[in-house]
Amino acid sequence: MIVTILDIIISGLLLGGIYAVTAVGLSLQYGVARVLNIAHGEFIMLGAFITFTLYTRLGIDPLISFVICGPVVFAVGFLLYRTLFTRLRNTSPTAGAFEGNSMLACFGLLFIIQNLAILIWGADMKGYTYLAFSVDFWGARFAANRLVTLGFAIAICLVFYLFLANTRMGKAIRAAAQDPETAGLMGVRINRVLALCFGFGALMAGLGGALISISYKIQPTMGLEYTMIALIVIVLGGLGSIPGSFLGGLVLGLVGSIVTHIEPGLSLVAYYVIFMLLLLIRPKGILGK
Amino acid sequence: MGLKKTKSKKIVALGLGLLFLVPTAAAPWYAPVYTVILLTSILMYMTISVSWALFSGPTGYISLASAAFFGAGIYTAAIVGKALPLPLMIVAGALVSACLALLVGALTLRLKGIYFVMFTFGLVELLLHFILWWEVTMSGTTGRVVPPAGNATVFYAMLIILVILILTVLMIRRSRYGLALLSIGENEEAAAHAGVHVTALKVSIYAVSALFMGAAGAAMATRWTYIDPRIAFNPLISFVPVLMAIFGGIRPIYGPIIGAAIFTYLEEFLITRFPYYYMLIFGIIMVVAILYMPDGLVGLTQRIWKKMARRNHADT
Numbered sequence: 001m002i003v004t005i006l007d008i009i010i011s012g013l014l015l016g017g018i019y020a021v022t023a024v025g026l027s028l029q030y031g032v033a034r035v036l037n038i039a040h041g042e043f044i045m046l047g048a049f050i051t052f053t054l055y056t057r058l059g060i061d062p063l064i065s066f067v068i069c070g071p072v073v074f075a076v077g078f079l080l081y082r083t084l085f086t087r088l089r090n091t092s093p094t095a096g097a098f099e100g101n102s103m104l105a106c107f108g109l110l111f112i113i114q115n116l117a118i119l120i121w122g123a124d125m126k127g128y129t130y131l132a133f134s135v136d137f138w139g140a141r142f143a144a145n146r147l148v149t150l151g152f153a154i155a156i157c158l159v160f161y162l163f164l165a166n167t168r169m170g171k172a173i174r175a176a177a178q179d180p181e182t183a184g185l186m187g188v189r190i191n192r193v194l195a196l197c198f199g200f201g202a203l204m205a206g207l208g209g210a211l212i213s214i215s216y217k218i219q220p221t222m223g224l225e226y227t228m229i230a231l232i233v234i235v236l237g238g239l240g241s242i243p244g245s246f247l248g249g250l251v252l253g254l255v256g257s258i259v260t261h262i263e264p265g266l267s268l269v270a271y272y273v274i275f276m277l278l279l280l281i282r283p284k285g286i287l288g289k
Numbered sequence: 290m291g292l293k294k295t296k297s298k299k300i301v302a303l304g305l306g307l308l309f310l311v312p313t314a315a316a317p318w319y320a321p322v323y324t325v326i327l328l329t330s331i332l333m334y335m336t337i338s339v340s341w342a343l344f345s346g347p348t349g350y351i352s353l354a355s356a357a358f359f360g361a362g363i364y365t366a367a368i369v370g371k372a373l374p375l376p377l378m379i380v381a382g383a384l385v386s387a388c389l390a391l392l393v394g395a396l397t398l399r400l401k402g403i404y405f406v407m408f409t410f411g412l413v414e415l416l417l418h419f420i421l422w423w424e425v426t427m428s429g430t431t432g433r434v435v436p437p438a439g440n441a442t443v444f445y446a447m448l449i450i451l452v453i454l455i456l457t458v459l460m461i462r463r464s465r466y467g468l469a470l471l472s473i474g475e476n477e478e479a480a481a482h483a484g485v486h487v488t489a490l491k492v493s494i495y496a497v498s499a500l501f502m503g504a505a506g507a508a509m510a511t512r513w514t515y516i517d518p519r520i521a522f523n524p525l526i527s528f529v530p531v532l533m534a535i536f537g538g539i540r541p542i543y544g545p546i547i548g549a550a551i552f553t554y555l556e557e558f559l560i561t562r563f564p565y566y567y568m569l570i571f572g573i574i575m576v577v578a579i580l581y582m583p584d585g586l587v588g589l590t591q592r593i594w595k596k597m598a599r600r601n602h603a604d605t
Binding site for chain 2: 030091099101105108113114116224232263265273275276
């Protein structure tokens, strides 16, 4: 009994850790840069496939390839905001119009990135084995790669949180999150900060994707599902709240693991039910103000 | 003078409409089967795209639930298909879909902006995964067979649905409901203060738009003959008509129609040869359209037209 409960909790946290990393990224993009990035999952997929390619072709350890895949997706995100979204921001009459337009532009990006990936890597499922031995925890056994994934997920979120809380750039980002206009007046280089936020969001997605590729099979069309989960998590945690997204990710992971234990086919359905109930009852989420 | 001008404009529009409608309607008599099938999918996308623009165009609420309503029509057709004749089957699909929209609308149209978008998209995935789970665990088989109808029958069913839809849209636009809907899009609070029953109006127009998507779904189900949840609730049906409408231009009714015609033809042309390039090109056009054509193809032509007209005036 206790072993079963422990099993459920730990697999929930493993899943939740990945959800948390990707959702923190989306939260940053929506909460600060005001882009509801429907193509978020495509950045996750990019991160996963870059890690996959580096490991299978060049033999680079997936945990080391963070250093390569992170900056690549960051650059893609940063440049996209600098060109595409900045232009949209300047041409949209209101903040609401920008949200709508940028979301629709993200649909376009979704199709572009996904199909480029299919052309490069093919449409099949891919995967590799890494750290595929198991570790005992009071009788429950866990694959080492999943534990490493969880550890890294927590570490990534923690580092990012410290960055936001303690550095000058982090302060500028938090200021821009509260009120971009005023932050601009206070001397924050607002266009650069927003672009950085979008870049960091992509970075988190990329790292999340790298973590996913360690434990799960990957496919160029996997993005949309992760986008939806990340959306659910940021609504659960409160739109724009970074700690909320982290917490929401872990909570959703636990829910998924519990539901999977009871009725395996229903975990995605449970996510959507939670999501819809949340939107109806408490759209502000757990930590929303 | 002004009245005369609008009157003659109307006659021109009617004439142009008939000019397209008559050869299209006669297509099964002279065109090869392939063309009829292609025209049927064009009509389908036109229907979804125009119904989407009926609600989302004036109000500015971006609904991504089209696939849910379309799929509801398809599934209803699959369930009642053996018992009812085609017209009743389409009506059943339309009604189920409209009821779903009433329910969803009543629950969610209080949500603003991005929350509404997320909810409507969640709905598609919820239905998809729920029905998938239901079929796998409860009934043990995925997928259903729909009694097939002939190509020409499906074509005429879609054509009739589209014509009724266009007439409905024109009527709504000319009525006070159309104006009220526009005022919601401009400023919802002001509209409410001016006496527009905001929620009731939004929900009912949302249901009307779903009605036609459901009808289209039920009609198309008879052409596909075999359906399963992944075919019926394909998320692309939520995205693609939105892009078509935006590419064509949301505001005028012929905007989504033109967008749907161009994209469906492009799809047909490219998808058999280079399937991934089609989606890639689709994405690129989408981004370019949002960046450089805020009012769609129609807006762009109007802008160019105006520029040319002004030049003519300057010359004389």
